[in-house]
Amino acid sequence: MTTLSAPRSDAEATTTVVVPLAGKAYDILIGPGLIARAGAEIAARFPGARASIVTDDTVAGHLAGALNASLEAAGLEPQTIVVPAGEKTKSFAVLETVVDGLIAQRRERGDLVVALGGGVIGDLAGFAASITRRGMRFVQIPTSLLAQVDSSVGGKTGINTPRGKNLVGTFHQPSLVLADTDALASLSPRHLRAGYAEVAKYGLIDDAPFFAWLERNHGEVLARGPALTHAVATSCRAKARVVVADEFETTGARALLNLGHTFGHALEASTGYGERLIHGEGVAIGMAQAFRFSASLGLCAPADAERVAAHLAAAGLPTRLADIPGDVADDETLIALMGQDKKVKRGRLTFILARGIGEAYVANDVPPDAVRAFLATERTL
Amino acid sequence: MTTLSAPRSDAEATTTVVVPLAGKAYDILIGPGLIARAGAEIAARFPGARASIVTDDTVAGHLAGALNASLEAAGLEPQTIVVPAGEKTKSFAVLETVVDGLIAQRRERGDLVVALGGGVIGDLAGFAASITRRGMRFVQIPTSLLAQVDSSVGGKTGINTPRGKNLVGTFHQPSLVLADTDALASLSPRHLRAGYAEVAKYGLIDDAPFFAWLERNHGEVLARGPALTHAVATSCRAKARVVVADEFETTGARALLNLGHTFGHALEASTGYGERLIHGEGVAIGMAQAFRFSASLGLCAPADAERVAAHLAAAGLPTRLADIPGDVADDETLIALMGQDKKVKRGRLTFILARGIGEAYVANDVPPDAVRAFLATERTL
Structure with missing residues (x-):
């Protein structure tokens, strides 16, 4: 603190x-x-x-x-x-x-x-x-x-x-x-919240104490109080660490910054990159999904996935497909949009998954079928 | 040899x-x-x-x-x-x-x-x-x-x-x-000769023995005999040395590669970058001029300048303004074209000058007036 x-x-x-x-x-x-x-x-x-x-x-x-x-x-x-x-x-x-x-x-x-x-x-x-x-x-x-x-x-x-x-x-x-x-x-306020999704991301990647701090202080951060400077500085410090470890995106360390971005980009692309879903909102849903996907694969505790979604929702961010206004593209469209993304490596999909809050890692060989099964459950939320 | x-x-x-x-x-x-x-x-x-x-x-x-x-x-x-x-x-x-x-x-x-x-x-x-x-x-x-x-x-x-x-x-x-x-x-043959101007450049910059080798062997190089491979390899080795010393053009070492290029680019630009004067021909005239300019400033022996021009002419390359077909732009136009070049630094002109064959160096503060005086003498050649 x-x-x-x-x-x-x-x-x-x-x-x-x-x-x-x-x-x-x-x-x-x-x-x-x-x-x-x-x-x-x-x-x-x-x-x-x-x-x-x-x-x-x-x-x-x-x-x-x-x-x-x-x-x-x-x-x-x-x-x-x-x-x-x-x-x-x-x-x-x-x-x-x-x-x-x-x-x-x-x-x-x-x-x-x-x-x-x-x-x-x-x-x-x-x-x-x-x-x-x-x-x-x-x-x-x-x-x-x-x-x-x-x-x-x-x-x-x-x-x-x-x-x-x-x-x-x-x-x-x-x-x-x-x-x-x-x-x-x-x-x-909407764009402030969208930016906040990326702030929360740094806690989720490798800084559980910062995520806990955000759970207690997000009100003051979003009210643009002095806590906002601390949140920005902590985020920049985290980003700087990753960038120094992997300036040109070659070692894999930088890929952690894509937590929530594979799902998120596909959703953004499917909604035309417009006002229906702005970038940080796509990332918020994507991060909630990355944790639910991790939980469904037995990688992290379901309680962690619930805690992530609860905090993002408390900050006023969307966390489910159902939170997107209007119809969401079908699964194959979303998977194809993930495939167009730079994170594809010869047909296998790369996702940032997590073993818990603050324990994200790069999974390089997620089969498209596992994504299909997961997306089916997402439709029911 | x-x-x-x-x-x-x-x-x-x-x-x-x-x-x-x-x-x-x-x-x-x-x-x-x-x-x-x-x-x-x-x-x-x-x-x-x-x-x-x-x-x-x-x-x-x-x-x-x-x-x-x-x-x-x-x-x-x-x-x-x-x-x-x-x-x-x-x-x-x-x-x-x-x-x-x-x-x-x-x-x-x-x-x-x-x-x-x-x-x-x-x-x-x-x-x-x-x-x-x-x-x-x-x-x-x-x-x-x-x-x-x-x-x-x-x-x-x-x-x-x-x-x-x-x-x-x-x-x-x-x-x-x-x-x-x-x-x-x-x-x-014309484009081969034009490329040869850049080969000769490496001798002129810092390798007098290579220039002497070219004086003896340019016939075989231009006849595309085995000497051509040696000439290309020696040139690449020279270029590699400079690039390693100054990858991003920050230390000044790389500027030496611009020998002949300040005059040359201005001439190329003034002739519309076309068939009247192709790049290597502009460089050939530019190198001959850089040595004559150096001699006129008392920096190098006039005999060196004559030797440079003689060799380039022997290789079939132009060395004087008069060798360019048609009218040549006036001095102020040429100086302005030099000024547009990236080598300008706050109004002073940068030229690569030489103390002798194989002894080129970067002169950062050539006054435009010295260039004017030199260009006047060039019109009489």
Whole structure:
């Protein structure tokens, strides 16, 4: 349990998490007021660099002005590239627009791309940074809880194609991440809860005490109190550990981050990646399913699966197929959508299963038939 | 001087150069018959991988069939993606086509993209490999002398944009390079000579004995005799040394490879990157100019500059502005084109200059006025 006493200033309330990658270590700063301090934090680390802000037309309205002023005051000569909000922006066409904008602004390799927005912006801007002049530096300023605890850390960038999500991209680590908890003030409760699913994921993967802490404190986290900073910092620390162990997704350690994502992505894909089921909601159902699947295979106690679902439901998240509005695609469609996923390895399915809360592991050879049998029982919940 | 006795088989005639990059070392095989042996060489190194050939519609006609048969026989389940020949293929649009083809062929991260062609194909296919599923492995099978001695080694990939060449791309090392000297049989004498300019470059950078060897043996190299394999292997070895010293172009060592390229790129750009002046010809003029510029600044002996130009001319390469057919752009246009180049650093120009043959170095702060004065004298040659 962390004791939280009131800090006297924003800087004092800031937590720093270091991602200690050899030759490219970077800081994640977490706390209030970081957008206002962004110019100073960036200029202190990258003297002489100029900055191009990439953001979307929603975020541009309420946060880009403050960021621009902060960068301007610090001498970073900011210019801004605004793209449409939404998942469709993760496309080759918009990528080309952003890259062209960076070149038109005559940015060089040592200059900075500053991604201001949610996961879509971070993935797109990071990808653009990684391929412009064969690699510019970039700074993540994630403005959603989902992006703060997941996509802004670890260096995965990418876009979608008509054949699937995130099929094109790079590994390109940011040089700095500024997770301004004030930016979450304008996030809708639904999107805050969706991001919370990824927070809970870190407890479920390998940190049972953190999951227990969330069971006691999720009310304060979702009320955006000081506990939120602790939840974000703990999540970033967990993500950093995994990323350092498996920067390029080769050792298998990073696969644990996909807990809930094989089921979750299939559900998202089957509902068209829209408002019916947003990413964190798909992950919440997927995590509940991963634990129920593990229990049905005799891997973990049924009580653990029930505890996972109970906590996610208490946080206002969906946990069953029946929680998805409208009809859910049939089993074969869902399995095919799992098969299209990058986690397939020559026909066998990879799932992240669990031996208990905080004991997730990678199961590489789940037969499609076991999934079919499990899905049949899911229809009855 | 290397003594070359007749080998009894293609395998015996093969030279192997290792690029000893930590964690991603790879072999460059140089010699005859390598396309026919490609399947065996690849399968031995990457068991279980499948291969997608990327080639252009010129090369497809005479080499892709043999490569496909070799990969097929080795169980690599080859499929082929054919793109139009020519520099225009290095575009976002064609990149998207290649990436989409790889995904449609359901290639995974451990599968191989096999680039069969000249520098355009290697740059494009390598870029596609680096961003498909966040990085597939790839094999370079360069079919031009230029690609064999330069672009296929070192991991630079990329495309052009309307704002400039190679402004978008990645560093992505190949997993294997097969430089089949038989593939050069169909290369036009002009393109062979153009590639030879990059061979000579390695002597000029830091290997005066190799330059002297070329002065004696260029006839046999250009006649595609056994000396050609030695010239390619020596060039690849030189390139490998530089790449290992400076994989991501951060230490400055790699900049030496740009000898002749600041002038050369400007000339190429001013002539529209077309048949009037192909890349190696631009480099030949650029190298002769770099030495004359060095001599005019009192950095190297005028006799060295004369020796460089004499050798390049003996190899049938252009060395003066007057050797370019038609009108040459004016000085300000050329300087602006140099300024657009990635080698610009805040207004000062970077040139690779030389204190003598085999003694090139990076000069970071050449004032534009010194270039103007030098270009005026170049008009009189």
